[in-house]
Amino acid sequence: MFYAGWFGLGAAKQYNCTRPDDSLAIFESESSLGGTWSDQRLYPLLKSNNLFGTYEYPDFPMDAATFGIKPGQHIPGPVINAYLKAYADKFNITNLIRLQTKVIVAEHQDTLAGGWILTVTNSNQEESKVFTRRLIVATGMTSEAFLPHFQGQETFGGPIFHNKHFMLNRGTLTTAKSVTIFGATKSAWDAAYAYAMAGVKVNWVIRYIRFLTWFSPCVFSEAGGYSAIRNFLHGTAVGRAIVNTFWSILGGDVITLGGFDKHPETAKLKPWTHPMFTGTSFSIFNYDTDIFDLIKKGDKISIHIGEVSHLSPGKVHLADDTELDSDSFLAVTGWKHVPPMKFLPEGIDKELGLPHARSKDAPAEDLANQQDLIERADREIFERYPRLKDQPVWNKDYVPLTSQTGINTTDDITPWTPLTPYMLHRFIVPPSERFLKARDVAFVGMVSNFSNILTAHLQGLWVSAYFSGLLANDPAAAIADEKAMQALCYEAVLHNRFGKWRYPTDWGSRAPSFIFDAVPYLDMLLRDMGLEPHRKRGFMAEIWDPYGPEDYRNSLSKVYNNPQEDLAPKCHASDNDETHERFKYEVGTLAEKKLGTALELSNSATASNASEEMNTRIGPRE
Incomplete structure (x- = not known):
């Protein structure tokens, strides 16, 4: 085993x-x-x-x-x-x-x-x-982590590591003055919060990407019973209208309770997908303090929506020509x-x-x-x-x-x-x-x-x-x-x-x-x-x-x-x-x-x- x-x-x-x-x-x-x-x-x-x-x-x-x-x-x-x-x-x-x-x-x-x-x-x-x-x-x-090669990484001069190895590179929390985090899953949120709380400037780069069980279409639900209810909710026009309303309300609650629209920076983190089609790759607000406060201040965490084009000595370059001063580069690039x-x-x-x-x-x-x-x-x-x-x-x-x-x-x-x-x-x-x-x-x-x-x-x-x-x-x-x-x-x-x-x-x-x-x-x-x-x-x-x-x-x-x-x-x-x-x-x-x-x-x-x-x-x- x-x-x-x-x-x-x-x-x-x-x-x-x-x-x-x-x-x-x-x-x-x-x-x-x-x-x-x-x-x-x-x-x-x-x-x-x-x-x-x-x-x-x-x-x-x-x-x-x-x-x-x-x-x-x-x-x-x-x-x-x-x-x-x-x-x-x-x-x-x-x-x-x-x-x-x-x-x-x-x-x-x-x-x-x-x-x-x-x-x-x-x-x-x-x-x-x-x-x-x-x-x-x-x-x-x-x-098994996936970490690609970034053009210019040989001259970057600082550590480049996958989020799997954040623990092994935890020394950057005290040695780095600024760090770039590339990605937007739970590990990226956690790393942004950890660096900001340690006083490290964070440039967070996010790519242009992507009763309750009854309301979820589920092809293997027969074992749990209640097939009549499920058939009504998903097999009839009236039922589907109820289901759509449920998901609309749920999505609205996520945005409202999360307070995403209360600040232009936090609005960048607003979910981009319909809540019904969202899978398990997201994070829960489980921090001791409000991470949004760190984002709103601007001097702790800056969010950039874009693509990394290359690295150079002490810098991360984005496709829109933005240059980010960075001592470390944490890549949340998947598995x-x-x-x-x-x-x-x-x-x-x-x-x-x-x-x-x-x-x-x-x-x-x-x-x-x-x-x-x-x-x-x-x-x-x-x-x-x-x-x-x-x-x-x-x-x-x-x-x-x-x-x-x-x-x-x-x-x-x-x-x-x-x-x-x-x-x-x-x-x-x-x-x-x-x-x-x-x-x-x-x-x-x-x-x-x-x-x-x-x-x-x-x-x-x-x-x-x-x-x-x-x-x-x-x-x-x-x-x-x-x-x-x-x-x-x-x-x-x-x-x-x-x-x-x-x-x-x-x-x-x-x-x-x-x-x-x-x-x-x-x-x-x-x-x-x-x-x-x-x-x-x-x-x-x-x-x-x-x-x-x-x-x-x-x-x-x-x-x-x-x-x-x-x-x-x-x-x-x-x-x-x-x-x-x-x-x-x-x-x-x-x-x-x-x-x-x-x-x-x-x-x-x-x-x-x-x-x-x-x-x-x-x-x-x-």
Whole structure:
């Protein structure tokens, strides 16, 4: 498994609890766990968008006294880092993490049992190979930064760095007199605030770019019920008028409450996209003081709407000939959204459902390039949600960063490389007979929403149940049934294609990214595991009370308390907390009783052999 961020730790905990006899290793390329919240990425004044109580694993509540945080507060980065380390300790997975170990190649073994041979490097760049029976990829979409080459950067004279490395360049907060920040996502807002509060002049350059779930068109909402209400709101003229009014009011509230129009400088930061089509790439005002006050003063933060043309000694030049004195240049220039390792055999990324080159004449296993399925999915989406036909026009003259004069790159893949989107069943596993038979690979965290931690928890549980053949709605059941397999593949295309039209100005066309659709997605995962998605007590509570981590706290124990399943809960938690002790189950008896096929028994034997081999290569479990 790799890496050790929110999704990696969540999946590791679920796997370690549910398959205690398997050997587990977590490969993390950085020198500490945490992913986005690791020691190396905790830049000054970093806080979560989420409030205390909403940013935690359901089975490990963030205790206010322990972590020094109060209700109603945004959570400081160091607190989240400490929480993740405590979570790893709590469930005995810290000792399973191999830090400064990067997976560079994953080669699939095309046998009945499957499996992968991984090529890994350590901090000394020494290579070794490891065989694993199952592979969980948890690299997410913000693990590999994209930093292009800016014309003249060799003569600039100051540090030029991606926002991922702000922490490593935090010394510029005291050494720089002026800094240019290029970009406008949350990291850019945070950096502008941090520099301004440190007394550094900020030139902020922004390119010319781009009850609630019922009001959001959602193609995978069936699992949550209330289809009659959704059909009325999105399938009738009256309903669509109500929906349009809702989004208009919401957008107006954002502008009014944010106070964007109260000053000509803050007006430059006003959202440029329709609120309905806005994805997860935005920031929440979570600062100790009002960042707008720093902008209004003019001497702290100056906003420039334009393009960077080149750099020269101590200066950043814009396309309109503006020159900005700068000691440092912080580039918020995006991420490579594909996993940062090579998959073999060559071309297997197509069948894995990973982004790859577009093609009009693709083989059947290349699901993302099946034009007939794509066209069929588009027709269904527009028939069900006519509002999505009216796409926002945000900038007809937009030029990708890598096509901008003065900016270039030698990287094979950039955020603007024309690739297919992810094409995964439930945004987790390849809808391919070969991989469904082997049950040897899953991807977690290839999705972004405002319920990422809940998603990490349930995706991890879903994956563990899938590997054990215990899903109530198992995609592998479609194997050898041509119609069922066709339906499974089409559903994957439909769900992954939906983002292109629902969130067109964000990640939506490349990977699953949604806001109001998070609860329907979690509903779908719960249904697959045989769980009731309606977690509240009573109809009124169900439609009006917000969902939080507490609503999913006993998900794992409920999955394995079904009448037909004889399971003994025994979790390797570090203490006697009742919440955590319920989470262990024995796979052997259940797998033999419920599945009992030669294939499954063969896989179980292979998994045992793989465990022994991994023990000899990466060390035994402690």
